Amino acid sequence: MAAVSTVVIVFITTVISFSALISKVNGANFTIDYDKNTFLKDGKPFRYVSGSIHYSRVPQYYWKDRLLKMHAAGLNAIQLYVPWNIHQPEKDKYDFSGQQDLVAFLQTAQDVGLLVVMRAGPYICGEWDFGGFPAWILKENPTTVFRTMDPTYIKYVDQWMDVLLPKLKPLLYNNGGPVIMVQIENEYGSYFACDKNYTTHLRDKARFHLGKDVVLFTTDGSSDGFLKCGYIPEVYATVDFGVSYNPAGSFKAQRDYEPHGPLVNSEFYTGWLDHWGQKHSVTDTNKVAKSLDLLLDYGANINMYMFEGGTNFGFWNGANYAPFQPVPTSYDYDGPLTEAGDITDKYLELRQIISKYLPLPDIPIPPSTPKANYGEVQMKFVATLQDALSQLSPKGPIKTQYPVTMESISQYQGFALYRYTLKKNVVSQTLAVPGIRDRGYVMVDKVPQGVVVREKSTNVTITGKQGATLDILVENQGHINFGSGINNNTKGIIQNVTLDGEMLVDWMVFPLSLDNINPSNIPLGDGPKSAAGLxxxxxxxxxxTISGST
Structure with a gap:
């Protein structure tokens, strides 16, 4: 038996060595030439001009269309984030299928002719819910300190990386795939913790799974203050910034930490994101084009945001982004490509600039995605929230003395209904919900009383008889995704509720899901009620009804 085992081991080693030999013969190699301040691809100087695309925001059907449009713009690479929370929606559930098929997306990019700069996380920012973190971690430990060596956090990070990184290894450029670089964390220098043990732990985890030859990098803002905590020894430091007419000044911080090697702007902002309730952001096309021209002429490697400015991702409260309604819109768009796949004037202008430095591929620019006007859709009343509770919350409520967070009842997105039975008559008394996260619709026996909103008013005046049902429909409008606020990120009602100063106890909390709604099986009830304009x-x-070809 021992002899058989020995033969098998020798055979496997021989195959690996042969594979490595083939790789070297074929010249598949991506490295950094520090002496000549450049990347080397297959032993030759190489400069990438890439564009960011989030596969999690683009329907799988349109992946190839968007990638072709990026390639047609003259880009030779793409950059993408991996949102942990879409691939591990539950602690014991992983999903890499369909819309979440990361490997298929990367293979499609390679088929199109694009290299890949991978931002593997675990934190991605990306104007994405919770910066990509799965909210179920808050159920395991609501006081978790993220992006540190906190025991709860690092336990699940390690488990996740042990799943993700082996999927990436065969797709590395040195192994015949499209991935030329892998980022460690994301803009860590902007975070308060500055936990060097954490960032070196991530570096070592990546080296363990991906090998010693892969190019690892970091991205931080373009000042020494950001790189102080963002820099990781033995990981190449890059910076990010928007429109600049002073390339030397913009890259000074990178040169302070990387005196030699290629200049890299990992996030060149072609536009800017919108914050909830604020004016739509617009970045002048001519200024973006002029800046890009200067940066490319300076020899820089550039990654641009291709889909920019038309998404409502959050409000800015002075310290943190709180993402609201993270659903892409496509009106009045400010990026080179719209979320709907439309070519803009900015796209054409930037393509012209890129053509001065890289040869354009011999392919036509794919047309904008076809659209049609399907007219008005007549909506028919089905049932009130209360009448549909048996379907919205099939397992029924959780009974609790005090309000509990959504995460504690495994409701990580969407809505939950908090219900209390009035123990006495109430006439125009103040209901205080200081722990509302993020918006609560208050009703008594289905009659609207008002709305409590996290960043505005958390009080509402209510009236009701003893025995009446007080309902607070709470909407989770997105977990904070930036800054120290990610550590205060539970949703629902996270503090006690008072009525005229008296604490309310004995609640029922219904987690709500729209997945199994069957209108034909919902009792009609007595219809909606209205009050105070609600x-x-x-x-x-x-x-x-959709007609015509796709």
Missing amino acids: MTPSIYEGKL
Whole structure:
């Protein structure tokens, strides 16, 4: 038996060595030439001009279309984030299928002719819910300190990286795939913790899974203050910044930490994101084009945001982004490509600049995605929220003395209904919900009383009889994704509720899901009620008929 084992081991070693030999013969190699301040691809000087694309925001059907449009713009690479929370929605559930098929996306990019700069996380920012962190970690430990060596956090980071990184290894450029570089964390110098043990731990984890030859890098803002905590020994430091007419000044911080090697702007902002409730951001096309021209003429490697400015990702409260309604919009767009795949004037202008430094591929620019006007959709009332509770919350409520967070009942997105039975008559008394996260719709026996909102008013005046049902429909509008606020990120009602100063106890909390709604099986009830310009939250249905070719 021992002899057989020995033969097998020798055989495997021979195959690996042969594979490595083939790789060297074929010249598949991506490295940094510090002496000549450049990347080397297959032994030759190389400069990448890439664009960011988030596969998690683009329907799988359109992946190739968007990638072709990026390649047609003259880009030779793409840059992408990996959102941990879409691939591990539950602690014991991983999903790399369909829309979440990361490997298929990377292979499509390679088929199109694009290299890949991978931002593997675990934190990605990316104007994405919780910066990519899965909210179920808050159920395991609501006081977790993220992006540090906190025991709860690092336990699950290690488990995640042990799943993700082996999937990336065969896709590294040196192994015949498209991935030329892998980022460690993301803009860590902007975070308060400055935990060097954490960042070196991530570096070592990446080296263990990906090998010693892969190019690892960091990205931070373009000042020494950011790189002080963002820099990781033995990991190449890059910077990010927007429109600049002073390339030497913009890259000074990178040169302070990397005196030699290629200049890299890992996030050149072609536009800017929108914050909830604020004016739409617009970045002048001519200024972006002029800046790009100067940076490329300076010899820099550039990654641009291709889909920029038309998404409502959050409010800025002076310290943190709190993402609201993270659903892409495509009107009045400010990026080179819209979320709908439309070519903009900015796209054409930047393509012209890129053509001065890289040869354009011999392919036509794919057309903008076809659209049609399908007219109005008539909506029909189905049931109030309360009448549909048996379907919205099939397992029924959680009974609790005090309000509990959504995460504690495994409701990581969407809505939860908090219910209390009035123990006495109430006439125009103040209901205080200081722990509302993020918006609560208050009703008594289905009659709207008002709305409590985290960043505005957390009090509302209510009236009701003894025995009446007080409902607070709470919407999680997105977990904070930036700054120290990610560590205060539970949702629902996270503090006690008072009525006229008296604490309310004995609650029922219903986690709500729309997945299994069947309108034909919901009792009609007595319809919605209205008061103070509000109506009872209700379910409506409509039919949309789509005709024509796709």
